[in-house]
Amino acid sequence: MRRSQHLFPAPWRLLALLILAAALAGALTPSRARADEAEATRVYIVQLREPPAIDATDRSRRVGEERFDARSPAVSSYGAALVASHDQLLAEIGAPDAKLYSYKLAFNGFAARLTAAQAARLRAHPDVQRVSLDRVKSLRTNASAQFLGLLDPGNGLRNARGLTGEGVVIGIIDSGIDPGHPAFGDREQKPKPRLCRGSWAKESLLGAWLCQRFRKPRFRPLYAPLPDWHGRCQAGPGFPATACNNKLVGARFYANGFRGSFPMDPAESLSPLDADGHGTHIASVAAGGRVTATLGDTVLAPISGIAPRARIAVYKACWLEPGATRAHCAMSDLQRAIEDAVADGVDIINYSVGTGDGGPGDSDALALLAAANAGVLTVAAAGNGGPAPASIESPGSSPWVLATAAATRSGTRYDEVLRYTAPAGVTGDLTMKEAAFTPELRNTGAVNGSLVLADDGLGAADGCTALANAADLAGRIALVRRGSCEFLSKVANAEAAGAIAVVVFGDAQDDGQPITMKGERGVVDIPAVMIGQADGEALATRLLAGDSVQVTLQKGLIASRQVAGNILYKASARGPNPDVFDILKPDVAAPGVDILGAQTPGVANGLRGERFQYLSGTSMAVPQVAGVAALLRQAHPEWSPAALRSALMTTARQDLLLADGGSAGPFDFGAGHIVPDLAVDPGLVYEAGRDDYDAFGCGVGLTGIGDERCDALREAGLSLEAADLNLPSMASHAVVHSRSIRRRVTNVGPAAVYQATVEAPPGIAVAVAPASLALASGESAEYTLTFTSTGTARRSDYFSDEARLPDFRFGSLSWSDGRHRVRSPLAVAPAAIGVEDPVAGHEATGQTTVHVDFGYDGTYQALVSGLASPASTTGTVIDDPLDYYTFQSDDSALPDFIRRQRISVPPGTRYLRVALVATTGGDAEDLDLYLHCPDGACPGGVLASATDAATEVIDLLDPAPGEYLIDIHGFEVSGPEAGYETGVWMVNDAPGPGGFSVLAAPAAAVTGASGEVTLGWAGLDPGELYLGLVTHGDGEHALALTLVEIATP
Template structure:
């Protein structure tokens, strides 16, 4: 729930969809399947949920940053929550929060107070009460709590940290000592050997031999060495305000001088749905994700073994950095990866800043393209307080524009994931015959079956399952070897290992059918890609593993050819795979960023098959293991966090923006896309792959502080910055253009002819240096740098301008280049990302009334002919539906009928635009419904093309130039109140389309026919004769000599 104009507009449409469509303007969409009739329930305006309320007064960190010198007595002082003036101010905020909460009325209950990174609170209240607070002048934002997903032995060598010449760990002797990294994640395995603050006392080599540990004489002679106290590795930290919270399996002494703090945040998660019964309500990690990230960044050097097999020596990037764990992410029932509520995350950030961390590792995010969420703003406050945050780019690649929140924020370092040279090990089974197939195949063990380490090794023949039935529930087609029904070849399967195809039914059903047939184990083969961990709700008494599609097809071919296949299942079997470095992960989310003129990701780092610490207390995963190989941008993030700790140790006065600049401007670009051959570009890796040693001495940095970020917030109309503050900055000469934020990259998303951006660099070396600009211009773009050379004394700053002018080549496509400032000793590289546009026009304009007029500007970037055409206006197809609440809060298509409801649409050919929408006002109560959209071009095979998951039921998904065929829109019951029969929601879903040749004679446009580069023209739109009681949708298309280049959507409410 946000207080903005768009939200207000949607609220205003309550009850307007009660009339029929006007003749001739009705939707051409057709329902592709029946929708059952449902009964409205009584609206439940009193249903409670958690809301996050942000107040307009600045948080304590912003208060401190604005008056740093006066409060702390010196300009560069770090934030200190124990400072008397800070304490007094924080108490004032707490008092104000209580006053605002009281205005919500009886029953509103605060669960969290945010005072340091955010000024606000989380409270359980009704939607009506939240709406009441949203209208108060002292309230900046109101959000409904939402769920966000969580997104090494060769890495230090691959990053050249131990190089004798310039290596941060080798030549410079940096190890992160004195730096505190806060990990906001799934908790921590406090007893992990990589997190000890002591080591065993040294013993003579003879005492560690078999003779010294087993013989009577050896044990007697060595007893005095074994009685020596452990060697202390870490002293008590200074300036630390954190604590070690206790709970089940996490005592007060679980923390030490290495793991110096641990907290957990449960209220938001508990209020949003069930938590897995195996979860522990303490900082203890039962997922493994949090321990993995912490030990990747800051783990001690230790021996790593998996299932008793030695994997090598591993250590973190900054092994002497201290660790503080903030458990804000929890396992939902049967989930294998934790998810996190924004209310919990916001308080974790608040506490981390107040506790005194230097760096936050934030491997959390979602695909929502918004930078005005609670954690975005809390991390902005953290940056102002001097705390650097590293954020995972996300795992939604390789499609473009998959960077979400808070990864899209310019005040964090956003990290993609790529490979590093070395090798990794995979669990494996071994095929022993036939010889043509013999060898080890990678596997993943199911989380509900009998553990292989307790039931192996198993040697047996592999038998293809046969259930004699190819029909699946709902009429779909399966195979006879998907084991979705009882097996008819039980006599063959008994005492053997069953071979089963993935798909058609739940994994636990397949395994149960094989077990009933007498199988001693199950091997499931994937139908697409590599093996995954199989999950199920019903346990099995036999082991079950999955192999990948390619291996599965090979085995299937041999079985179908009549060959006898035998294999061994043994937990000690591994398959060693060589890794090629500098290849982007296909999953790594790509740019462009959610906000125009911001380049994301910033950098890439190792994130594929990373060996690091794990938790032996894992729930819904393998238990008893201290180490694991994991992959994702969550794994690359702690690499950057650890390297940042080394740089921060070397340069303790550098700001977060300075550290970010150093990493960005020294990155290298010798990285390929996921195919291993195509060079990666700025949307893959930002500036490139981190080069830690070079980042320690960047020469120049692009610094940014309060004024820079506040001006940027004014430019994007962020409500957290007051209009008074924006006016103050503008009067002081600050730029209100997003492209002028002083970041090391330069991105211009809409270059209409020419644009000039300004940057400021600061010399962080100890000598005056003269730099010359070297430009690798984006193709077809003229780049002029003024001045072309600069001389910068130590500690001083110089500004320069970069003018980008379109010269040639196709319009409306991104091009990439670079600007490098070269001196005798340094190369300071800024990536350039430019999208020249033929024209710039509003994406959407709105009007109201049965008849009316509106005008909007269009800026042109070329000389030549132009035409504007009318499409529509058309009224929507309105369908009523019902959806149950999804208990695990995670959408999958299998939720159909039990947490999700599918709506099937047939879209005709030659359409210009397609829109699906839900509205808060058109549900039967106070619900949070989401939409997931699939396109089925052949009316059979469907792929997801997008989603909309706002904090309320105000959802919208648009498709420009949609292909003809079937579209399936799933309405997901993320959080609902009650309808007849239990939790659920009744809603109306609306769909519009308008065609490429679709003038409905109810709208006209007046526009020029010839334009010139750099000119701005006004287009005038008139409409008439619209029926009341609906919203019409249409468009004005823009055609240049190159063809159709864009559509301005026209929405008319009547």
């Protein structure tokens, strides 16, 4: 679109963008210093306009038909052409050797190390859709099979139906794998004949002679080679090409993006070998074979993965930074991993990766969309940002990804313990975790001694300074409080005071629970452990009372405890979906707390030597669901990813509790906790394929779909509304009076008649039409669900925290044929009022109207503020060769590619707009706009408008009074310098120019009624853009606002 060179002659409106937390935090963090050289390169991800191979060559494939074939001649030819176009583009900008990856199947584009100038040339190229800096995502961090009912003798998927995941491949995109772990072996030792197991084989000459050939271990294969598998085993340090087998069928690694932006821990291996332990754990929970688990050299119990005969393919895209204990993943590496997983032929992608920014338009989310279109289901973590509302992470927020919340599971938990043996009568065991940087207890042997509370002379007992009670500590065990300094300092100070070991007790961090303490290895020579806050406080109290407390630290001291199931993990991310309110998330819940799985013994920065570990988080729930999906895939190889998701959701149960004992709901667990034994026979499924997802993408503005495709989908009868996407859950966030949504179900069981039953959300009437569906096997039918508000919508001030999120109420819709119950959660938010926003005027003297819909009964008022005209400033700015904005508090230190204005916002300002337009260079200029707010005046302290356009706009409602800083950044300037003009509008309640007023308005609000507010003005100056506000209220609350933009000719 061609942009005008005049200052805001038309109504420009872009709601203030809170800059994405990860991106701007990095840009504004002093530790990420600005590079000195203008030619410095960074990793960029470039998306081209042509569709990827999955979309371009496979549009005729219908839902449920044969899987996408990445090796077909058509796909190979098309993909080769895309790669050639990538190389040609890079050659054109003078970067022929800069490419890190080409993406051709699930995403058309490439990742490359480019200078800012090269990236700018690509942005201007007509074949390029988007150029973005690479970003980082984070890993989200067993009696489960029994808890899930898989082992039930009557109808368990594994015991009764014999489903084990045979022939199904789960792709684990994570931190790698330990290939030597027994959970991933593909053979087992043959047992000796019974007669050769006893003394007869040793004591009898005949026995010795007959049994001699059985003395050496003999092995037999557990798995046959997998047909139609196209993966590879990529060798590297610690991971020979022979590390793969018929269980671990593939292993690849991707580090180009990460290494292009971050330093790597020296203990990492450029191979699929796992230095973190996260990926190994995930793989074992999803599909590990049956093994005997140990903890602290103590045998615990046999465990296996959810789908123990599914095959595992590993795609290592997550790496440790120096000293880190949890890996991070570059988007560019993740995208290539997704592409290879699809090409290799995986059936399910386990994606325990996420970030709090982004959304369905993220490049990895778009790659996972293409994977879904190719027949691959992705199970992702909902995130660990709970219990805060709207904390669902990307890509779990995308509708084609199955987002999983985490809950507890009933069963036994084993812990290493510290044993205290005195004073008499209060002896017992306390859960502990051994430090990762001190001498290991398995090597030191048992440490016994009296416990002494550390005294630093300051009353803190945190051991952060030299200890004053060295005489008491000599030859004894120090008790130290967590906090204020590094763990290494605490242990070193205790050792210097003569202590023989250290017990650190927790504080409020990590809910008071013990953690594995980290630090530099080889510095201290005494062991250390951590216990929980409550246990430590109790011991400290006894010591202060003068009691003598004797403790033993010893490897192999294990205690068991029973844990209660069906309690939502406190940190599990919660809805509503922050990216699209009308897509309900999370989707399901599964066990994700205290999950016992495999560990990498040589983990880089954790406790070494362990082969098993407990982990908690939504990451741990993902492989549970992925494993169950593998069982369902084995039972129903013809089911699409959407059908698998639907089966898991519509058969879920809802009997989960919150940590505080309250009942959990759809924003906690989605459709509910999975019930695998019901999911194998769901009755009806909600199918969704490429057309459905593209229609959704059109509605939310995803890139790369195109107007022509969107028009065709609309003409074919598809709705572009997010609420109409054919998901098993239904959400509608702004029902003023009535709203209808559509769904389509397909019968995957025998012919049946289904009847609808509704549990309506409070304050919402729900109608289903038709309420009865007679379906043959394989037949589909549509129905309409209509939500009608009964006038109980919340009325709160538009600016209040309460009004930040819609007032969702919950219910359910179930279809039943007497045998199946197909349940969908409903999340409906009634609204007290719906108003047109914004509205425009185009005359110096004129009128305009605002349409209003009412969802309540009572008083209605329309009040105006403004008009306001802009205060304009002109200037010039030069190009930033690095395209890298960094805030400078000192005006005198500003470089020439940043220009600053200071404005004072007076009390009573209702609306602030700051806008920027380049006045020279046209579309070639890309200037960015930053607004720094007074303390607490806006989230994160800064708002930004940093698009690739020549015009940027920031709007701020109800700004706090004070001084604001406006920074103009020369992100991309085509010539020696770019001219610009800024405009600042401050709308307040004082009368402004033009006599702006309400000429007519509804007399009162009536639920279900509509009306018009007529506004008028006169005598405005020509060639200006004026802003005004209409506040819609009920006499007590400001319920809604309408921005009025009047551009005079």
